[in-house]
Amino acid sequence: MESTNALVIGFQNAGVTKGMMILLALTSLTASLLDVKPYLHLQLVPHITKYRQFWRIAIHPFAFANSTELLIGEILLYNVGVAVERAFGSRKYSSFILVSSLLSTFIASIAILIGHKFGLNSIPAGPYGIIFSLVWQQYRIFPSLYHFRVLGIEFSSKAFNWILAVQLLLSKPPSSLLISLAGLLTGYIYRTDTLFPLPSLSISRRRLLVKRSLKTYRIPLSLYQLLSRLFSPIIGESLPPRRSQRVLPGQQSQSQIQSSQRGASIATALNAGATNQNGSARSRLRRFLSNRTNPAPPPPDTSIGAGANDGDIGGREQRGGQGEQREPGTATAAMGEWVNEITGRGTRVASEQEISTLSNMFPNLSREVIVRALQTNDFNTAQAVEALLQESG
Structure with a gap:
């Protein structure tokens, strides 16, 4: 299945990832233009304890604070998110994004409540938890396509994504390290069969909370269809990439072989x-x-004399010779x-x-x-x- 990940081209069957990347780019650019980047990150003291700015908990995953983090985040979403969405399906993938965002934020909030005395006081702006949860899914789902050695050290085809992930992890230590580890932990928990009390909107069950594993949770179908109708015209549909029919030197297509x-x-x-x-x-x-x-050849013109005919024939012969010799030039x-x-x-x-x-x-x-x-x-x-x-x- 790594071939699917390695040959990711375009956003076919990956509309949710495409919408996330567009939304993330627009919100990050808007925050930079409006100069509201100081309001994006989540900090326990004094934003939560003193000013009671609890709305930061909800908005901090929607935008990055600088262009470098935005670039690395978009590349990781494209390299990892498209393949995971194709493997999960759009509805399960949307449910996974919701669960990963909530659970990673919850784990990181508990961590800063416990460790704020040791310097863990904030969470950087950006969907760190979602991205690192996706990286974990790629690590667990897709096998490596190939391996290579650098200075005697063996690497796999996933090494390039891990290099980008490490750069994002170390972008704002220790807060970026905290939320990144929370995202990895979220991805690990998502793949286990641990039961959690999840909300249930089913009338037949007559219960608000039902214990089940995170990977079995799905957002309501009616809500998914409503969001799909609303955002599909905006995001657009990605057609499959056009395959090249060009044959490299030394290669022949089936039609050429038959010819x-x-x-x-x-x-x-x-x-x-x-x-x-x-x-x-x-x-x-x-x-x-x-x-x-x-x-x-056309019949000769009898109205012209013999000399003219000879000259015309010579001219035609000369022009014919030039016609044969003009092709190379x-x-x-x-x-x-x-x-x-x-x-x-x-x-x-x-x-x-x-x-x-x-x-x-x-x-x-x-x-x-x-x-x-x-x-x-x-x-x-x-x-x-x-x-x-x-x-x-």
Whole structure:
């Protein structure tokens, strides 16, 4: 399942994470522009004990205090949150975000109540608890895709996310360390089967609180559908990423392989016809191709004298010669040579068998034209035949 995490591209089936990232960026930017960043963090003394600013408990996860934390947080949400949401499903993922935010804030609040005498007095602004709870889910759900060594130390594919997480963890010690550990603890508790008294809105149970594990909790379906209808037009729907159809040098798609096989079968049929002295099909193909490559010239103008006719014929021959020689210098040919130099396709030389095959099929074309057709079509015989037919037609 790590391949899903490693190849995360776009926000397909991850609308909740996309909405969180947009909301987090907007609230952090707004707080910076309005100069209200001092009101974002949660501090026990004096904000709670003296001024009774309990609203800080609810708003502190909605915005980061500086751009560095915002950047690292957005990258972690994209790298980790998208994969976890695809694994959970949007409704379970939304329930997980709600549970992680509340539980991590509760654990951190209890910690500052107990340890404020030792310097643990505040919680920084930002969804630290949610992000580190997501990091724990990624660690437990997805196996590593690959491993590598640096200076003899082995690392996994998850090391890059852990490096970013450590930077966020050490951004504002010791308060950032406290809320980050609370988020990791929340992620650990979420995956256990520990029973907690959770609110129940079901009328059939006739109880306000029901003991069950955190991972079984779901927000009410009606509330989820209402929020989905409200925010889906704003967030938008992410389409699946378009897969590239470009083939790297040395690689061939299935269609190209089939085209090569068709071209090889044509060449084999021609060779077999020659060896069996049954060249009628070959001669008909040659006549057909020669008619297409060398159409009948227009009738000469009889009103012009013989000298003019000779000059016109010479001019036509000269223009025809220039027409055959202008192809290497055209913009299309120059662009093809430039692309060949970049992609490395020009490093291969056309084999004599390929050249002879096309020479038998196009006897009126020069060797240079056939070699150029093979090079521009990545030495695919069938595609080179189609290109020469189009040029000659």
